[in-house]
Amino acid sequence: MPGISTNSIHADQELNRVIDVVPPINVTTTFRYPDDPEDIKPAVEYRDAEYDPSTSRPIYSRIGHPNSTRVEKVLGKITGGECVIYNSGLSAFFAAIMHFNPKTVAIGDGYHGCHNILHLLEKNYGLKIVGLDQLDQLSKGDLIHIETPENPFSIVHDIQYYVTKAKEIGAFTLVDATFAPPPLSDPFDFDVDMVMHSATKYFGGHSDLLAGTLTTKDPNLKLQLASVRPFLGTNIANLEAYLMLRSLRTYELRINQQSTSATKIVKYLNEHKDSYPSLTKIHHSSLQKDAFVAKQMKGGDAPVFSIELSTPLKAKSLPSKLKYFQHATSLGGVESLIEWRAVTDASASQNLLRVSVGIENTEDLIADLDAALKQS
Ligand SMILES: Cc1ncc(COP(=O)(O)O)c(C=O)c1O
Incomplete structure (x- = not known):
């Protein structure tokens, strides 16, 4: 099987409609029907799932368009299954919840937007939400949502454990692997039902587009998701799909560099923590001792880590002492970011800073953090 970079560059070639080496940007929202009346078919109900918007002749860009189908082809290869693309990570999560339609969802801490x-569904429709330590409250058809590594600490959860429990109950498993996309980890190694990513992060990689993915091993399930997406109105937009394709060409280089760099930075900070007067904690998968971590994070650790400083003011002041880490939310881009997490996440400690490592020179990033933490 071709490697990730080969797929990133070539997996969509079979969908090429022009002689251009680089896919054109298609801005049209609507596409001409065939000239031959024999080729013009009446609509089918989406419940019949006979119409695959991602492989059929395009009709309307909310259903599918040339670059969204190319993106799905590439991201399917990278994420190891049949991929459906969305216009944000949260759209992908919402589509997954609409699909599984659970009465109860078990969820850990993780990204506040999913919560x-x-x-909203709890308020409007009585959905029950329980913690990952309350699996005894789940029944057949319910859902276990595992975000791993988990935002904002990059703590790894044992997917195998939750899949075993889900199978005993007859529940489904959905993994949000945004913090460790392949080759860092592959939740399908553990037989999960579906994997989601905020593709805004490492797949997009340049902090200039929003997208999300759902991947499944089951082609019929992919068809169902793709058939419902036009009615959720959540396909990726035309320009974003082009940008995503361009980003994916360099994806593997970026993710490997970001992961290696983050792990080196965490190691350095951990070894020198006595020189930083206000640093109280460092959180990262590389510091986690559980036996399942190495098996699950088979390709490297998450490129995000978090630190805690002794007071909220010290934490809030650290970003302005840094040269190469911009004070902003999000992660996964080529530029390193640091965020006083309380700005966007009401549940975060005010002592907490989340760090997203970009692709700058690792030694420069270490020197920057080292100098700022010594002054803090
Ligand atoms: C782990 C995780 N899941 C989902 C999302 C939502 O993704 P998006 O912002 O693309 O909607 C985020 C966004 O930060 C995230 O960090």
């Missing part, structure tokens, strides 16, 4: 979607 907010569940709270």
